[in-house]
Amino acid sequence: MKNREGFSVIGCVKCRRMMVADLSYATKTCICGNKIDLSKTKLLAVCESADEAGELLRRMQTVKNSGFTTANKIGGPFKKES
Numbered sequence: 001m002k003n004r005e006g007f008s009v010i011g012c013v014k015c016r017r018m019m020v021a022d023l024s025y026a027t028k029t030c031i032c033g034n035k036i037d038l039s040k041t042k043l044l045a046v047c048e049s050a051d052e053a054g055e056l057l058r059r060m061q062t063v064k065n066s067g068f069t070t071a072n073k074i075g076g077p078f079k080k081e082s
Contacts, residue, residue, distance in 0.1 A: 004024070005024065008023055008044070008046045009044040015030060015031075015034065018060060021036070023046070
């Protein structure tokens with residue numbers, strides 16, 4: 001593994017939980033007990049500081065857990081055909 005710096009938002013493949021990982025380490029252990037190899041996992045976002053990565057994670061979780069998507073976001077406003 002090459003020497004990387006910074007912090008990343010990653011996802012656990014077992015429980016699908018998103019978390020912040022320090023890239024100076026080789027692995028990250030999820031709260032579910034799954035050990036994630038940081039050299040093999042997909043990095044969802046990379047930031048320079050832990051605060052910045054935490055803020056990005058909170059924004060990503062808000063979108064993921066909102067549970068409702070308006071029709072405007074999916075396909076634009078509804079237009080009635082005549």
